[in-house]
Amino acid sequence: MVITSVGDRAESSDRHIRRNTAGRPMMPGGYGRSAYHVGAAPTYAVRGEGWRLWDDTGRELIDANGNFTTLIHGNAHPEIVEAAHRAMQRGSAWGIPNLAEWDLAEAVLQRLPGLGQVRFTNSGTEAVMSAVRLARAVTGRDGVVMTKDGYHGSSDVALLASGPSKGVPKAMGDDVTLVPLNDLTALREAFTQRPASHAAIILDLLPNKAGLVEVAPQFVAEARTLASEHGTLLVIDEVISFRLGEHGLSGAYGVVPDLLTAGKLIGGGLPIGALAGRDEYMEPLDPWVPGGIVHSGTFSGNPVSSAAGSAALRLLTASQIDRLNALGDAARTQANEQLQPCGWEVRGRGSLLRPFPAGARKVAEATQHELWWAAYERGVVLSSANLAALSTPMDTAVVTDITERLVDAVKAVAEVTG
């Protein structure tokens, strides 16, 4: 089935929606997560293998979404499936510690020179939320500096990166200072105007929501210096960017944060988050130390996510990261040569790519949805914000194929939106 019109889209998905007695979808809006929303109607995945994904109508698609960059080894990688399967056969999670968690702790910390300890969570959201709580406990301050329009998950404080957010107490905004990305003056002012009040400065070195623009090395260096000078903890959020270098993207920048959050790929496709840090700042998490903070979670560090994550990290060698990043660089060059005349560009770094109208930081949601559908109709699944993430099963031929289809989709949307 080729989905061509909004009518078809609605019809194709509506049959799956389970309704309550009032006739409303049992999941609000018919979706299980906000990020699934792509306009007209959802599509449904039924199976994935490597870079391939099949939807419920039998269409074979190229999975350039990879569960929002998580599936760096594609769908159902045999070694990861085997690791998760073996772990699951022994039991899914227990109320006493397990050994798989230590393996993953070691694998993660080996990639993070300068950071000595780690705790696992069930999501990136929880990792960032815990990082903020930890920084507050360490410093005895409440302030949090973030770059404007970043995304650090859906905890109360993280949502404030995009300004006031419904459901988040207004007073929480008093503790948050937003700085435009790469604005050195504003960054310095955040510290001169409110000295000794910031517990943490949170940086994402390739913020997708803020336009997938690279953070200027000078901005990162200044954040590092200001944090150290003012007794503020520098938190680098690598939930997405960890895939970009053997030591994450902070390694590529040559910056060592005080705390680092990760997630997505380090669970091998299963739920995970991680909060790593320098030993001295992780101390409040130590239950032997009186007066610490609570970090728990029934499924935190469960053996199945841990085993799958260790397998994923084992497979993610430095040469695989370099190969994927080179494929992404070539795809960007190829796409940009073709897109220049229609006023669009593909931005990003390494294995992460996303099309934008040239120079734009934001794209209207309706346009993002149109582009998502244009790509889908051409057999490529993007994230709802149009981010494409390459995976290790892909080779040059597949990436060229993705690029051509993406270019074609962008041209179609550019024509429509003028």
Ligand SMILES: Cc1ncc(COP(=O)(O)O)c(C=O)c1O
């Ligand atoms: C930079 C960043 N931080 C945190 C998160 C939250 O992670 P999760 O969706 O696992 O809660 C995300 C999710 O996309 C993210 O991109």
